[in-house]
Amino acid sequence: MTVNVRFPKNIQRVIDIGDAASVEDVKEAISKNSKLDPWLFDLLFCGKVLNSDQQIKSLNLGAGSVLHVIEIKHKTVQPDLSLETKSETSDSKRYNYYVYCKQCKDLQAGKLRVRCHTCRQGAIILSKEPGGWSDVLRPRQLEGFCKDCDGNQPAQFYFKCCNHDGKEDCLPLRHVRPNTQGVKCVICTEISGHCCLL
Incomplete structure (x- = not known):
């Protein structure tokens, strides 16, 4: 699976990840490609800062979806804003x-x-x-x-x-x-x- 990642100043890259990847895995892949430390940035999707343990497949990313890299100035605790659908099963996608x-x-x-x-x-x-x-x-x-x-x-x-x-x-x-x-x-x-x- 490939994920589009946009950095500040309109720099965009495509990152290859596994189908069972978590947000933490994506941050590690970004870190390897960009030399950024994974604890110095967060990923943003649909107006929400993603939790590190959240699974990427739960986001229902499609072709052209973009994850935004945002630098952390002061690390704050984010509420759990998981995009997972509670009735979603692992084999089927449910669309809202x-x-x-x-x-x-x-x-x-x-x-x-x-x-x-x-x-x-x-x-x-x-x-x-x-x-x-x-x-x-x-x-x-x-x-x-x-x-x-x-x-x-x-x-x-x-x-x-x-x-x-x-x-x-x-x-x-x-x-x-x-x-x-x-x-x-x-x-x-x-x-x-x-x-x-x-």
């Missing part, structure tokens, strides 16, 4: 979002991402989690500390297709939810991975 992808021309599993509204980079640490769809869909609802702008900036949420590294944002389908209960469709009687709630 669905999107309409123009490139695929179909309904696809989606991933929620966040970036700085000002510089449009992903090196932003959110001041608080989004509380619902209104925080995600309406611009400038939340803010965070942008490492590139070096200050508090409004956050911008966007969605990407899980199937490819498209440069284009996708339209979120907020009424399509995962079928975690395995309920049969009332029309075709098949069990689908997603269902539409109207």
Whole structure:
């Protein structure tokens, strides 16, 4: 598996890691390639500082996903902001979002991402989690500390297709939810991975 890593000043590298790698393993690989000590930086993904023991596969990284390296000025204790889905099994992926992808021309599993509204980079640490769809869909609802702008900036949420590294944002389908209960469709009687709630 390859992971895109972005360093300060827009330097980007691709790091090869194993499928069962943890954040600690990725930090070690980055350390070997960049001569940075692993205790002098953290990894940031989707507005959250990642815990060292967190597994990379739990992040549902897709092609084009980027982990940001941020230097630690003063090491502070971070709350556990794990991106793991509690109902997720080791063999199957469960997606929380669905999107309409123009490139695929179909309904696809989606991933929620966040970036700085000002510089449009992903090196932003959110001041608080989004509380619902209104925080995600309406611009400038939340803010965070942008490492590139070096200050508090409004956050911008966007969605990407899980199937490819498209440069284009996708339209979120907020009424399509995962079928975690395995309920049969009332029309075709098949069990689908997603269902539409109207």
